[in-house]
Amino acid sequence: MGINTFENLDNDKQERVLDAAVEEFAEYGFHQASVNRMVKRLGIAKGSVFTYFGSKQGLFEYVFRHSVSLIKGPLKAARQAEGDTFDRIRLSLVTGMDFVRRHPRLYRIYLKVLFQENVPFRETFLRQVREYAARFLTPLLNDGIRRGELRGDLDLDMAIFLIDGLFDRFLQAWSVPAVHPGLHGLKERDLEQRINQLMEFIRRSLAALPGEPHA
Amino acid sequence: MGINTFENLDNDKQERVLDAAVEEFAEYGFHQASVNRMVKRLGIAKGSVFTYFGSKQGLFEYVFRHSVSLIKGPLKAARQAEGDTFDRIRLSLVTGMDFVRRHPRLYRIYLKVLFQENVPFRETFLRQVREYAARFLTPLLNDGIRRGELRGDLDLDMAIFLIDGLFDRFLQAWSVPAVHPGLHGLKERDLEQRINQLMEFIRRSLAALPGEPHA
DNA sequence: GACACTTATGACCACCCGGTCATACTAGGA
DNA sequence: TCCTAGTATGACCGGGTGGTCATAAGTGTC
Numbered sequence: 001m002g003i004n005t006f007e008n009l010d011n012d013k014q015e016r017v018l019d020a021a022v023e024e025f026a027e028y029g030f031h032q033a034s035v036n037r038m039v040k041r042l043g044i045a046k047g048s049v050f051t052y053f054g055s056k057q058g059l060f061e062y063v064f065r066h067s068v069s070l071i072k073g074p075l076k077a078a079r080q081a082e083g084d085t086f087d088r089i090r091l092s093l094v095t096g097m098d099f100v101r102r103h104p105r106l107y108r109i110y111l112k113v114l115f116q117e118n119v120p121f122r123e124t125f126l127r128q129v130r131e132y133a134a135r136f137l138t139p140l141l142n143d144g145i146r147r148g149e150l151r152g153d154l155d156l157d158m159a160i161f162l163i164d165g166l167f168d169r170f171l172q173a174w175s176v177p178a179v180h181p182g183l184h185g186l187k188e189r190d191l192e193q194r195i196n197q198l199m200e201f202i203r204r205s206l207a208a209l210p211g212e213p214h215a
Numbered sequence: 216m217g218i219n220t221f222e223n224l225d226n227d228k229q230e231r232v233l234d235a236a237v238e239e240f241a242e243y244g245f246h247q248a249s250v251n252r253m254v255k256r257l258g259i260a261k262g263s264v265f266t267y268f269g270s271k272q273g274l275f276e277y278v279f280r281h282s283v284s285l286i287k288g289p290l291k292a293a294r295q296a297e298g299d300t301f302d303r304i305r306l307s308l309v310t311g312m313d314f315v316r317r318h319p320r321l322y323r324i325y326l327k328v329l330f331q332e333n334v335p336f337r338e339t340f341l342r343q344v345r346e347y348a349a350r351f352l353t354p355l356l357n358d359g360i361r362r363g364e365l366r367g368d369l370d371l372d373m374a375i376f377l378i379d380g381l382f383d384r385f386l387q388a389w390s391v392p393a394v395h396p397g398l399h400g401l402k403e404r405d406l407e408q409r410i411n412q413l414m415e416f417i418r419r420s421l422a423a424l425p426g427e428p429h430a
Numbered sequence: 431g432a433c434a435c436t437t438a439t440g441a442c443c444a445c446c447c448g449g450t451c452a453t454a455c456t457a458g459g460a
Numbered sequence: 461t462c463c464t465a466g467t468a469t470g471a472c473c474g475g476g477t478g479g480t481c482a483t484a485a486g487t488g489t490c
Binding site: 173 | 246387393
């Protein structure tokens with residue numbers, strides 16, 4: 001019994017179960033999600049889910065861990081990229097958008113958890129997301145300052161707040177209706193243009209001006 | 216029966232009921248909120264709630280309307296304020312913070328509704344919030360461009376996205392733990408400093424540079 | 431085929447939900 | 461005092477929930 005039982009299943013069934021769970025949580029969040037409904041769609045008995053994961057929360061935890069493992073790869077790739085500081089900042093946005101495009105349901109779960117208190121692992125969830133962002137951006141910004149591309153008097157924490165906040169909001173507006181209608185669901189060319197405008201804001205906020213003193 | 220019954224109640228009881236409803240929705244959001252629990256704390260019979268509001272959704276609608284009416288005053292005052300374009304932008308942030316400080320539970324409800332689909336009035340709710348922001352910022356930014364304080368080539372919609380997004384995120388980080396720990400719960404002096412840094416970002420993003428052409 | 435062991439099943443449980451409604455209470459006019 | 465209209469009440473309803481567990485169905489070994 002327990003998680004071993006689940007991981008001994010043939011991969012196809014594992015994937016089907018995971019997929020159904022992601023679907024259910026993405027659609028309804030944690031509390032409104034129904035194990036009954038999920039197993040009905042899935043075509044297996046309810047008892048199995050509890051054999052595998054012990055509880056609804058255990059199932060959610062599994063989905064959570066799986067999601068975290070999915071973002072690690074692209075993030076590492078993005079971290080190792082070369083180039084201008086602003087190119088690299090831009091790349092982190094594009095990486096995020098790729099993830100959202102590839103795993104829209106995981107992103108919906110993240111958004112539902114964001115302000116929904118009483119959700120298990122919420123604190124852990126958010127702390128991890130934030131740590132990833134900070135661990136990615138801190139050295140990048142430090143590099144930028146050292147190279148003189150960024151203002152020397154920059155407050156690192158506030159710069160992270162700026163980038164992180166704007167990017168997160170941009171993703172939200174892009175993928176959720178009614179956050180900022182002008183950005184929702186934009187495709188290639190328009191999207192590219194908006195990203196450029198957004199990056200221009202960030203460049204102006206962070207870049208060292210020619211006349212300003214080097215750090 | 217109906218809403219008339221409720222509005223014929225003496226003010227004290229009306230307030231106690233409204234307060235309990237706000238408390239419940241702020242703590243649990245719409246779906247997890249429990250009428251049973253609410254009336255137990257309130258010390259009235261469950262039937263009364265349904266006499267007043269017809270349904271849980273009717274109660275929520277009442278809270279919603281009440282909230283909207285509360286924000287209107289300060290917003291109008293802020294809109295009529297005079298001064299430098301950036302002072303006025305800053306004032307809109309401070310106005311928002313005042314509201315959140317005064318009505319933290321209403322803000323919590325707003326946040327819970329933000330990404331929680333399947334909530335009644337969600338679209339209406341968000342559309343109204345956005346329209347308020349746009350109606351406030353559009354003329355302000357147009358003024359700023361005309362006066363030459365803002366870049367002439369500014370894309371209005373993206374400028375609104377920038378300000379709106381950063382301010383909303385700032386409020387979130389300030390009032391919700393784990394969004395951006397460095398900003399959560401800051402008091403007077405530190406808060407002031409962070410607001411200044413935030414406004415500096417916005418100024419750099421939007422302000423016309425001395426060398427740049429006037430619109 | 432008999433055995434042990436793991437996995438699958440769904441009827442069942444206690445609990446809570448939003449909502450109803452027959453009944454009891456209350457206040458004011460005749 | 462009696463009547464009436466408005467209001468308050470909480471037992472009750474159908475339905476859905478997460479979770480359990482006795483039983484059945486596979487699966488591999490000898």
